[in-house]
Amino acid sequence: MDKSRVAAFTDAVVAIIMTIMVLEFKTPETYNWSGILDEGTYFFAYAISFLFILVAWYNHHYMFALAPRITKRIFWINNAWLFSMSIIPVSTAWVGKFMMNKAPEYFYLIIFLFWSLAYESLTKEIIKASKASGHKEIAKKIASMPPYRLLNSWRSLILYAVVLVMIQYFPPMGLLVTLAELLYMAFHTTDDSDQIA
Amino acid sequence: MDKSRVAAFTDAVVAIIMTIMVLEFKTPETYNWSGILDEGTYFFAYAISFLFILVAWYNHHYMFALAPRITKRIFWINNAWLFSMSIIPVSTAWVGKFMMNKAPEYFYLIIFLFWSLAYESLTKEIIKASKASGHKEIAKKIASMPPYRLLNSWRSLILYAVVLVMIQYFPPMGLLVTLAELLYMAFHTTDDSDQIA
Amino acid sequence: MDKSRVAAFTDAVVAIIMTIMVLEFKTPETYNWSGILDEGTYFFAYAISFLFILVAWYNHHYMFALAPRITKRIFWINNAWLFSMSIIPVSTAWVGKFMMNKAPEYFYLIIFLFWSLAYESLTKEIIKASKASGHKEIAKKIASMPPYRLLNSWRSLILYAVVLVMIQYFPPMGLLVTLAELLYMAFHTTDDSDQIA
Amino acid sequence: MDKSRVAAFTDAVVAIIMTIMVLEFKTPETYNWSGILDEGTYFFAYAISFLFILVAWYNHHYMFALAPRITKRIFWINNAWLFSMSIIPVSTAWVGKFMMNKAPEYFYLIIFLFWSLAYESLTKEIIKASKASGHKEIAKKIASMPPYRLLNSWRSLILYAVVLVMIQYFPPMGLLVTLAELLYMAFHTTDDSDQIA
Numbered sequence: 001m002d003k004s005r006v007a008a009f010t011d012a013v014v015a016i017i018m019t020i021m022v023l024e025f026k027t028p029e030t031y032n033w034s035g036i037l038d039e040g041t042y043f044f045a046y047a048i049s050f051l052f053i054l055v056a057w058y059n060h061h062y063m064f065a066l067a068p069r070i071t072k073r074i075f076w077i078n079n080a081w082l083f084s085m086s087i088i089p090v091s092t093a094w095v096g097k098f099m100m101n102k103a104p105e106y107f108y109l110i111i112f113l114f115w116s117l118a119y120e121s122l123t124k125e126i127i128k129a130s131k132a133s134g135h136k137e138i139a140k141k142i143a144s145m146p147p148y149r150l151l152n153s154w155r156s157l158i159l160y161a162v163v164l165v166m167i168q169y170f171p172p173m174g175l176l177v178t179l180a181e182l183l184y185m186a187f188h189t190t191d192d193s194d195q196i197a
Numbered sequence: 198m199d200k201s202r203v204a205a206f207t208d209a210v211v212a213i214i215m216t217i218m219v220l221e222f223k224t225p226e227t228y229n230w231s232g233i234l235d236e237g238t239y240f241f242a243y244a245i246s247f248l249f250i251l252v253a254w255y256n257h258h259y260m261f262a263l264a265p266r267i268t269k270r271i272f273w274i275n276n277a278w279l280f281s282m283s284i285i286p287v288s289t290a291w292v293g294k295f296m297m298n299k300a301p302e303y304f305y306l307i308i309f310l311f312w313s314l315a316y317e318s319l320t321k322e323i324i325k326a327s328k329a330s331g332h333k334e335i336a337k338k339i340a341s342m343p344p345y346r347l348l349n350s351w352r353s354l355i356l357y358a359v360v361l362v363m364i365q366y367f368p369p370m371g372l373l374v375t376l377a378e379l380l381y382m383a384f385h386t387t388d389d390s391d392q393i394a
Numbered sequence: 395m396d397k398s399r400v401a402a403f404t405d406a407v408v409a410i411i412m413t414i415m416v417l418e419f420k421t422p423e424t425y426n427w428s429g430i431l432d433e434g435t436y437f438f439a440y441a442i443s444f445l446f447i448l449v450a451w452y453n454h455h456y457m458f459a460l461a462p463r464i465t466k467r468i469f470w471i472n473n474a475w476l477f478s479m480s481i482i483p484v485s486t487a488w489v490g491k492f493m494m495n496k497a498p499e500y501f502y503l504i505i506f507l508f509w510s511l512a513y514e515s516l517t518k519e520i521i522k523a524s525k526a527s528g529h530k531e532i533a534k535k536i537a538s539m540p541p542y543r544l545l546n547s548w549r550s551l552i553l554y555a556v557v558l559v560m561i562q563y564f565p566p567m568g569l570l571v572t573l574a575e576l577l578y579m580a581f582h583t584t585d586d587s588d589q590i591a
Numbered sequence: 592m593d594k595s596r597v598a599a600f601t602d603a604v605v606a607i608i609m610t611i612m613v614l615e616f617k618t619p620e621t622y623n624w625s626g627i628l629d630e631g632t633y634f635f636a637y638a639i640s641f642l643f644i645l646v647a648w649y650n651h652h653y654m655f656a657l658a659p660r661i662t663k664r665i666f667w668i669n670n671a672w673l674f675s676m677s678i679i680p681v682s683t684a685w686v687g688k689f690m691m692n693k694a695p696e697y698f699y700l701i702i703f704l705f706w707s708l709a710y711e712s713l714t715k716e717i718i719k720a721s722k723a724s725g726h727k728e729i730a731k732k733i734a735s736m737p738p739y740r741l742l743n744s745w746r747s748l749i750l751y752a753v754v755l756v757m758i759q760y761f762p763p764m765g766l767l768v769t770l771a772e773l774l775y776m777a778f779h780t781t782d783d784s785d786q787i788a
Contacts, residue, residue, distance in 0.1 A: 012212035015603035031692035209409035298425035406606035495622035
């Protein structure tokens with residue numbers, strides 16, 4: 001498929017998902033500072049999800065820049081990845097409203113997990129397609145992306161198990177650990193990750 | 198017309214239509230699991246419409262990649278196609294709220310039918326324009342797209358008639374048959390459908 | 395300026411304006427047909443504004459395809475044109491709610507008039523810039539666009555005056571005459587309007 | 592990184608931020624002129640924020656057109672710049688509702704200040720990256736942009752201090768001084784600011 005058109009369509013969807021989350025800020029009913037300070041918890045969840053989507057985009061950009069061709073299979077796994085991200089505004093709104101409660105924190109993690117699986121599948125499919133068309137060097141580069149290696153390892157499973165327990169005692173650990181994981185993924189990238197166009 | 202600018206404008210509209218459907222998820226008023234589970238029926242309708250728009254986009258991408266030129270007529274039929282899709286968030290929200298009722302299910306099908314007619318007209322016009330400019334091979338390729346052949350045949354008319362009756366007895370059949378038809382259209386594509394840019 | 399980036403940014407804004415108008419359809423509170431039929435008047439206003447924006451886009455596409463360069467002045471007049479269009483969702487929502495009343499019909503026309511002035515200024519500035527850079531042929535082509543010639547003539551002033559009076563007796567004439575004018579502008583285009591990229 | 596894809600993604604986010612502000616206009620509940628006139632104060636705040644985002648975009652366009660390469664650091668500072676702008680719809684809605692009150696006016700200025708800092712950092716990073724890759728001429732051009740020189744000088748700090756005091760006596764001075772500053776930035780640009788693509 002036309003790689004630039006698929007990337008542009010993907011980018012439009014991602015940009016909209018990221019930006020419509022701002023609609024969840026309700027205009028304060030009062031002109032006192034308390035009006036805006038009440039939005040504090042949603043602001044915290046909003047900032048984390050904003051970071052989430054940008055980290056996802058950065059890695060998507062890298063993979064798509066390298067991918068030799070967008071096959072029908074890659075297109076549909078890319079769509080599943082978009083679908084999982086399209087639920088982020090829902091989970092963000094809920095956890096931003098009830099940050100100290102278990103169900104919203106678990107739900108936020110479930111969407112994160114769903115996104116991780118879609119991202120892993122997308123990466124694997126692009127690696128497979130690269131190998132199939134003889135681009136072994138590209139397959140190797142994509143397979144060495146730190147976020148992919150993290151999500152595709154026992155480390156992330158253990159992390160999930162630990163977080164699931166921690167939420168029982170202090171629910172906001174769901175968001176906090178997600179934030180830590182996102183910062184890790186934002187900083188740890190392959191050296192050439194911003195040198196490919 | 199500038200094919201890439203028309204395609205980019207079309208993609209922006211399609212991406213927005215697909216993504217603003219998420220605004221229909223209302224933030225739960227409670228922090229219990231029941232809060233999010235209540236969104237279940239809308240989630241089901243949302244997922245089907247998300248698939249709907251992606252199937253439509255895939256076929257549009259294929260036709261536009263092949264089309265030799267965007268004439269004024271193609272532009273306006275493309276706009277009718279966009280207009281029909283712009284109503285999908287409305288029909289999705291209604292059927293997602295009242296999934297067991299006849300009127301919302303019929304309305305969802307009416308919008309689907311309206312979209313089918315716009316899609317058929319768009320395909321026919323591109324075939325005509327391709328022939329007129331001497332691109333017979335392209336006209337043939339476009340005419341052999343399985344979704345176009347399905348919608349342009351007696352099979353789809355019979356399917357519609359059957360669904361109209363089924364909804365009388367079990368309303369959700371409207372969404373379920375649409376889902377089946379979309380999955381058929383997602384899987385059955387011409388072999389070269391992802392090899393053209 | 396980078397013509398393609400200005401055009402892409404403009405297109406994104408136009409696409410969003412056109413598409414968010416669908417958010418004004420409120421999900422029916424009932425599962426009876428009356429639920430959706432109550433949206434009828436808004437649907438009528440929505441369809442006209444959808445056509446409005448597409449007619450505007452078509453002419454913008456033509457002018458930008460021909461324009462030799464986007465100057466700072468053209469950029470800012472283009473922004474005024476975007477600003478005028480950004481109010482269309484507001485005037486559409488109001489007139490779609492109170493179609494039989496004078497104030498909403500007049501307001502819709504005021505926004506249309508504001509848009510017309512911005513469009514005329516944009517056309518004049520592009521003509522001027524084309525002449526200034528020695529592209530007389532392009533200046534002539536743009537000056538001969540039927541919508542520009544209509545809006546820039548006594549005909550449109552007389553039309554406005556007549557409509558202002560008609561609304562006093564039958565308010566919906568505001569929307570109906572706008573629709574007639576848009577259809578005229580959609581059909582009457584220069585012969586090469588879809589042959590330039 | 593792929594400069595055009597980063598620019599296109601940025602543009603999509605900026606276009607959405609600018610356009611969704613229109614959703615804050617509530618459809619009047621009455622068909623009298625008073626219905627629309629009540630939106631007057633929000634309209635004033637809306638127009639200023641619309642101008643804000645366009646001024647920001649113009650300067651961003653200039654810098655990105657010149658920037659030799661988008662590094663990972665530039666990408667993340669660009670994201671901070673986007674994040675600061677994504678709050679504009681919130682501050683605009685609040686100040687548009689309570690224009691005569693101190694807290695909303697101060698909040699609007701805080702977001703403006705946050706945006707200024709992100710914009711300054713982005714400019715500095717692009718200058719640094721240009722120098723590092725041996726493009727001294729580009730670094731010099733970017734450093735001479737009037738908005739950057741204004742925001743990066745004692746003049747803007749003094750202006751801020753004066754505004755903070757003025758709001759105590761007449762709150763709308765917050766918006767009015769911002770408007771004056773934006774108009775200054777819109778008019779004062781380098782001579783070649785619209786000649787680079």
